[in-house]
Amino acid sequence: MTADPEHPVVHGELAELRRRLDVAHARVEGGLALLHHRTEETAKELDELNTRIVSLEHGRWPLPAVATLTALGALVVAVWEALGR
Numbered sequence: 001m002t003a004d005p006e007h008p009v010v011h012g013e014l015a016e017l018r019r020r021l022d023v024a025h026a027r028v029e030g031g032l033a034l035l036h037h038r039t040e041e042t043a044k045e046l047d048e049l050n051t052r053i054v055s056l057e058h059g060r061w062p063l064p065a066v067a068t069l070t071a072l073g074a075l076v077v078a079v080w081e082a083l084g085r
Helices: 011-059 063-084
Strands: none
């Protein structure tokens, strides 16, 4: 690298610029690593929540079945009272 006589290159300034560049690069790399870790954790939590939702959906009674059982119970009680009198 040739130095222009009007703008002499100072080795200390170049070293400082390189140090700042290295620090900035390390910050960016650290930030990316943190984002990657958080993304993995979020994906894991999302999978766990999906599993829980699926298990809850399979374990619940569907509303039409509850309505049918209630109607049948009411019909049995009505017939029993009608025959009992």
